[in-house]
Amino acid sequence: MKNIIRALRSERGWSQAALADQLGVSRQSVNAIETGKYDPSLPLAFSIARLFEKSIEEIFEDETASDAKLAAE
Amino acid sequence: MSQQTFKSASKRYWRAFVPTMIIYLIATLAGSFYLKTFETEPTWLQATVAVACTLPMVLFLFIQIRYFLETDEYNRMIQLKGFAIGAAITVSAIFLIGFLQMFHVINRVEVFWFGPAFFVAYGLSTYALGGRQCL
Numbered sequence: 127m128k129n130i131i132r133a134l135r136s137e138r139g140w141s142q143a144a145l146a147d148q149l150g151v152s153r154q155s156v157n158a159i160e161t162g163k164y165d166p167s168l169p170l171a172f173s174i175a176r177l178f179e180k181s182i183e184e185i186f187e188d189e190t191a192s193d194a195k196l197a198a199e
Numbered sequence: 200m201s202q203q204t205f206k207s208a209s210k211r212y213w214r215a216f217v218p219t220m221i222i223y224l225i226a227t228l229a230g231s232f233y234l235k236t237f238e239t240e241p242t243w244l245q246a247t248v249a250v251a252c253t254l255p256m257v258l259f260l261f262i263q264i265r266y267f268l269e270t271d272e273y274n275r276m277i278q279l280k281g282f283a284i285g286a287a288i289t290v291s292a293i294f295l296i297g298f299l300q301m302f303h304v305i306n307r308v309e310v311f312w313f314g315p316a317f318f319v320a321y322g323l324s325t326y327a328l329g330g331r332q333c334l
Contacts, residue, residue, distance in 0.1 A: 146205070147206075150204035150205060150206075150271065151204065151205050151271035151272070151273065151274075152205045152270075152271055152273065152274050154273060154274065154329060154330070155205070155271050155272070155273035155274065158273050159273075164273050164276070166272070166273075167272050170272060
């Protein structure tokens, strides 16, 4: 799943460790989510969305849904 | 979600892990040294030392399980995958070596070594999956 966490984090000048601290997860978790190696659970996705004051859909992009939409068009 | 989930879980883990390993080292070193002072060790004493050496490892496994439950979700996934791969490798080795022994291809292998072999396989698998910081 693609996401814009890295961009949102950079906008605020936060390091991965600072974001990890605020979410209560490890820096490795933040890195894995940012690079798309790991998709967060729904509670963690909500925490991320709340922290950046955005909706989950604004932060995460469901690639499967996007591909299906493109195929339909 | 707690704000300090990962950090507090890591702190709790290290606070429990270090004393357990120290007790394990003391039990194995002191136990084997003490047994050597006897010309023929009494069986009850050998059994007591064996139990004393094993208990810290049992405790360690439960500490590890608590860490799996308390750490953050990504780290839990890496740890559990590493644990499962480590267990799969060790059990495979047990079967292979067991059959080789049964068919008299190899001589007797000390069962004890499968324990350390599991921890090595678990550690290497976790490292391969998540890197040094997941260990």
